[in-house]
Every structure is written in C-alpha cells, then in structure tokens.
Amino acid sequence: MLVKNIMIPVEKLTVVDLHTSIKDTIALIDMNHLLSLPVVAGDKFIGVISKKYIFEEYFNDVEEKEIFLKRSIEEMMKTKITAVKERDLVEVPGQVLAEHNLQFVPVENEKDQFVGIVTHKAIFKTFNKILGVGHTRIEVTTRDVKGRLATLTEIITKQGVNIISIAEIDIEVMNLREIILRVDTKNVKALIQALNEGGFTVRRIDESQI
Structure with a gap:
C-alpha cells in the first residue's frame, strides 16, 4: 500500500503560513481540536507549529501577553521535519513516526510540492488491516x-x-x-x-x- 492511499490530502487540512500570528494559530488549533498545524509557503511544506512550541517560547522569553500573541509563528515553528513521498510504501512514514517525536509526517509529490500528511491513526489503521x-x-x-x-x-x-x-x-x-x-x-x-x-x-x- 502506498502513502497516497492513507494520507489526508492538503485540501482537507488546516494550514498556516509564516506570517500567521500566534493568536490566530492558537485559535485555529483550538477550533479544529488539533495538536499541531502544517506551516506552508505556497505549495511547499516548511514546518510545523503546535501549542507546545508556542508555550515553550513564551515561558523561555517572557513578555507582555498581548505583544507576544501578535508575533508571527516563524520564530518558533519546527522546520527540520522529515517528509515522505506519496508513492512511498506505508512502512516509510511508520518508521519516521516511530523514530521521531512528531504528530504527523508531511507528504510531498515528485515535484516536492506539499500534498498531505500521514497521521499516527492512519498508520495504526493500516497495520491493523495488514495484520487482519x-x-x-x-x-x-x-x-x-x-x-x-x-x-x-x-x-x-x-x-x-x-x-x-x-x-x-x-x-x-x-x-x-x-x-x-x-x-x-x-x-x-x-x-x-x-x-x-x-x-x-x-x-x-x-x-x-x-
């Protein structure tokens, strides 16, 4: 089975860009009951942002709350995220999730365009099917x-x-x-x-x- 068969396509995702404010990012995460969001620039995946990363930044560099919430997420997002290809086997994102502390694995096509994500839930459901x-x-x-x-x-x-x-x-x-x-x-x-x-x-x- 290929990654493209189990991924959530980008059209169904909530994403943010570099210039999204912390306040708006937190609102999107809470409204959609998510743990983290992909950060994109056009059709490219560039990182991930979560409330955990935001809170870490806030407590490491304490400043007035309202000023902090107006800052963009660019300074605190994580960018060193391993991406997989949509035609990779499902074992590939499974291994990435097992080896790294990630909420999801980004998926790219052959042109390195961001096309979706693979979640822990998708991997577990797939392996349950494989194992019968x-x-x-x-x-x-x-x-x-x-x-x-x-x-x-x-x-x-x-x-x-x-x-x-x-x-x-x-x-x-x-x-x-x-x-x-x-x-x-x-x-x-x-x-x-x-x-x-x-x-x-x-x-x-x-x-x-x-």
Missing part, C-alpha cells in the same frame, strides 16, 4: 528450518482455512521462530490439532474463537 485484526488469531512456534512456512500453509490449506495474514518474528531463543496467523475458520480446534500433529506448537489463540 478482527479474524481468528493464532500464535505458532517452530524451529527455524527451511521449508517450515510452506509446510505450515499447506496444513492450513488442507483444513479448508483461508489465511488472512502471516507475520513471522525471530524471538531469539533456541533458534525458534514465532508465527502469528490471522485466519478465517469455523473450526479452530480442528486447525489447532492439525498444526500440532504437523510438528508446530500452538502457543496462544484468540480465546473468543475457541
């Missing part, structure tokens, strides 16, 4: 042996079960791998029995599916 959340969840452990995944899927297929997703994790213990399955099945017990008989260890399943 809502379907029967089964955790299986097995030795890290060539061909084991093929054997696993063959067993599941023979049970007439539809595989929604598979995630494999190296648990770094005794050469073991943990495989997390999401499947569609009406007979979980039969599937578990088949997996155990096939040499796999079922460690945990979604209890609501038993």
